């Protein structure tokens with residue numbers, strides 16, 4: 001019997017009919033941050049999960065990719081699937097080479113299992129430090145994983161809240177691989193962009209081998225307006241943070257949809273309007289091409305770089 005799952009109360013489902021973006025994504029655009037959820041009947045959610053989502057499977061992800069004009073995806077293992085990467089691997093397998101993945105693994109993983117993941121398109125692991133998403137993040141276990149994956153040329157995707165960087169910084173700096181920061185390190189957008197927390201984050205990025213996803217204005221914004229009803233200037237309080245990172249690190253920024261947008265509480269954005277947000281933070285064609293095509297291709301499909 002297949003397991004039936006009941007969504008977390010007040011769960012917001014992904015936006016069903018996104019608008020067609022006005023901003024034309026350049027050929028070769030990579031969405032470096034998206035997830036698949038199940039479907040739960042085929043790929044059950046993990047017993048230790050902190051939320052139970054709606055289904056958001058590979059067919060729906062690929063339909064969104066094509067609708068928005070995205071060329072390739074990087075699937076990031078969602079915490080609701082724990083360390084069972086099979087839904088993501090199934091999606092990568094079905095993508096005809098147009099997807100890579102970031103896995104969650106346990107410290108006892110073997111080299112042969114890692115090689116198998118590499119051959120399936122995995123290029124990194126994710127370390128998550130948000131207490132509302134994971135029970136614990138034991139640093140000694142994460143270090144063990146880091147040293148096992150480093151020889152494969154992988155990187156580590158880190159997800160943390162801006163206020164926690166001070167405590168985590170030394171641990172991150174000692175990791176033996178490049179780091180990719182989810183959602184700009186989740187700055188508090190009520191603080192000024194040149195306030196102490198974001199200054200710390202920019203310094204951390206500058207001093208280390210760090211790439212930054214300038215994703216998720218819809219998560220970071222406190223004042224909106226939401227990307228709904230044709231709004232072409234949404235999330236104004238998040239804009240200065242994205243602009244600043246792109247201006248300082250044009251060769252180390254990445255963009256992603258974050259579809260299907262787990263755990264949003266206020267509203268579910270129109271993904272077409274989230275594409276129209278990009279030129280608000282990447283203001284020149286040169287910045288846009290680096291953000292959307294050159295940087296992610298270098299990181300995830302290095303064989304394609306001339």
Ligand SMILES: O=C(O)c1cc(C(=O)O)oc(=O)c1
Pocket residue numbers: 077078079080133182219258262263
């Ligand atoms: O902020 C979140 O709730 C969230 C959750 C997950 C996940 O559950 O994997 O991934 C994200 O990128 C963001």
